[in-house]
Amino acid sequence: MKLSGLAGMGWLAGCKPSSEKQASTELDHIVKQVEKSYQPIFNMSGYAAPALETVRLGFIGVGNRGSAAVARMSRIEGVAIQGICDVREEKATAAKGRITSSGHEASIYAGDEEIWKKMCEREDIDLVYIATHWATHAEMAIYAMEHGKHVALEIPAATTVEDCWRLVMTSEKTKKHCVILENCCYDFFELLTLNLTRQGFFGDIVHCEGAYIHDILDSFFDEEKRYDFWRLKENAARNGNLYPTHGLGPVCQILNVNRGNKLEYMTSMASADFSLQAKAKELGRTDKRFEAYTDKPMRGNMNVSSIMTNSGSTIMLQHDVSTPRPYSRLHLISGTKAFAQKYPLPGKIAVGHDDFLGKAEMERLESEHTPGIVKHIGELAKSVGGHGGMDFMMDWRLIDCLRNGLPVDMDVYDAATWSVIGPLSEWSVANGSQPIAIPDFTMGRWKGNKVHEIHLESGGNTNVIKA
Numbered sequence: 389m390k391l392s393g394l395a396g397m398g399w400l401a402g403c404k405p406s407s408e409k410q411a412s413t414e415l416d417h418i419v420k421q422v423e424k425s426y427q428p429i430f431n432m433s434g435y436a437a438p439a440l441e442t443v444r445l446g447f448i449g450v451g452n453r454g455s456a457a458v459a460r461m462s463r464i465e466g467v468a469i470q471g472i473c474d475v476r477e478e479k480a481t482a483a484k485g486r487i488t489s490s491g492h493e494a495s496i497y498a499g500d501e502e503i504w505k506k507m508c509e510r511e512d513i514d515l516v517y518i519a520t521h522w523a524t525h526a527e528m529a530i531y532a533m534e535h536g537k538h539v540a541l542e543i544p545a546a547t548t549v550e551d552c553w554r555l556v557m558t559s560e561k562t563k564k565h566c567v568i569l570e571n572c573c574y575d576f577f578e579l580l581t582l583n584l585t586r587q588g589f590f591g592d593i594v595h596c597e598g599a600y601i602h603d604i605l606d607s608f609f610d611e612e613k614r615y616d617f618w619r620l621k622e623n624a625a626r627n628g629n630l631y632p633t634h635g636l637g638p639v640c641q642i643l644n645v646n647r648g649n650k651l652e653y654m655t656s657m658a659s660a661d662f663s664l665q666a667k668a669k670e671l672g673r674t675d676k677r678f679e680a681y682t683d684k685p686m687r688g689n690m691n692v693s694s695i696m697t698n699s700g701s702t703i704m705l706q707h708d709v710s711t712p713r714p715y716s717r718l719h720l721i722s723g724t725k726a727f728a729q730k731y732p733l734p735g736k737i738a739v740g741h742d743d744f745l746g747k748a749e750m751e752r753l754e755s756e757h758t759p760g761i762v763k764h765i766g767e768l769a770k771s772v773g774g775h776g777g778m779d780f781m782m783d784w785r786l787i788d789c790l791r792n793g794l795p796v797d798m799d800v801y802d803a804a805t806w807s808v809i810g811p812l813s814e815w816s817v818a819n820g821s822q823p824i825a826i827p828d829f830t831m832g833r834w835k836g837n838k839v840h841e842i843h844l845e846s847g848g849n850t851n852v853i854k855a
């Protein structure tokens with residue numbers, strides 16, 4: 389069942405409910421029925437796959453994001469880059485040129501939309517790293533897992549409810565990791581607040597907020613920045629929170645979602661579009677490539693979604709990529725004892741209603757509670773780079789877990805739960821912001837799944853190679 393774009397595809401029009409309340413009930417019913425049709429096969433939560441001394445890597449999609457990942461991965465000990473695939477040969481070749489260490493025999497796969505399958509079929513690849521556009525993620529990840537590969541998948545992992553389920557069932561069936569590459573889970577302030585949460589610093593968590601607010605409107609119309617205008621197409625076809633995981637991932641870790649807690653239901657509201665269609669119209673006057681968009685309704689600029697969790701903590705998420713305003717990846721934690729907020733930078737913490745902690749108190753808190761992974765690799769990660777170091781910390785940690793046979797920090801249930809907010813928000817927006825149930829991808833096992841800790845008690849022995 390594809391909930392993505394249901395209203396747009398006429399699915400709802402075809403069975404128009406007599407009232408909006410009825411629509412919500414019908415859809416909730418369908419979600420629950422779909423949930424029932426899946427049976428657990430194997431619990432991937434906390435699963436440790438056999439250790440791999442060398443992680444043999446293949447990349448699919450090496451445009452802006454993927455080529456930077458090739459460069460970062462080549463700095464990690466125990467990585468062998470075996471294949472680089474991009475439909476555009478010049479991108480694959482350029483990405484290969486970004487490898488800075490020895491021991492890689494990266495074959496190029498290019499020139500054909502399906503050639504990535506050939507790379508996935510190789511026996512000598514352990515991990516497929518996917519950084520193509522959203523619509524391709526699930527199909528590629530499923531194929532790779534079915535061919536015996538672990539998968540690291542850019543955000544969001546899937547764009548439909550059905551594909552979220554397919555990812556879960558394939559990972560369970562194959563016992564292959566399906567890791568969502570949510571780099572914000574490794575940002576310094578997010579890791580500090582996670583550690584503080586585990587120490588009980590915030591008390592009970594009442595409410596969290598997250599956002600992806602980034603004015604990238606111009607890039608939608610720049611083919612060099614987005615292959616085949618993929619982001620323009622997404623924003624023209626779908627109205628919801630299309631990019632929920634930057635804000636949601638770190639917050640779900642704090643709330644132990646899928647491990648003792650779960651997301652219950654959500655509601656979503658979109659502003660009108662005040663700039664996307666206007667921009668397409670303006671460009672379409674002189675550029676034929678945008679003519680098709682001049683009369684198309686586009687995604688509302690701002691999407692605001694609210695989520696209820698089983699623990700009773702609430703989450704607010706925002707998404708706006710087309711308004712001229714300062715960048716924000718809001719990360720806000722409000723507990724019974726303390727409060728934290730990042731964006732604007734720097735991140736701030738308060739323990740009462742008077743004011744935020746001063747510089748000296750913040751430094752003391754950081755020196756006492758900086759998590760082990762940051763102490764171990766944080767400074768090196770900053771020097772390698774990638775959003776200030778968090779991208780490298782994420783990649784290093786993934787390889788270190790695979791090399792040491794440790795459970796991964798972000799498993800397939802996280803990938804599905806965080807990504808499904810996209811299609812569910814579309815449905816809610818299209819239906820007067822009515823609430824919709826969030827599928828339980830753990831199929832009930834969230835109650836018994838152990839809380840996951842990002843610590844270095846085992847592992848942490850993967851070195852970083854000098855550039």
Ligand SMILES: NC(=O)c1ccc[n+]([C@@H]2O[C@H](COP(=O)([O-])OP(=O)(O)OC[C@H]3O[C@@H](n4cnc5c(N)ncnc54)[C@H](O)[C@@H]3O)[C@@H](O)[C@H]2O)c1
Nearest residue numbers: 449450451452453454474475476501519520542543614615
């Ligand atoms: N986590 C982050 O901070 C972050 C930042 C930027 C982008 N991303 C994610 O990374 C992904 C890629 O974004 P981008 O900005 O690099 O886009 P991009 O358009 O620059 O790169 C996508 C690449 O995929 C290639 N491609 C398309 N179809 C293919 C196919 N069938 N086979 C092989 N290659 C194919 C394209 O040629 C292109 O080079 C998206 O999912 C995006 O959301 C994440």
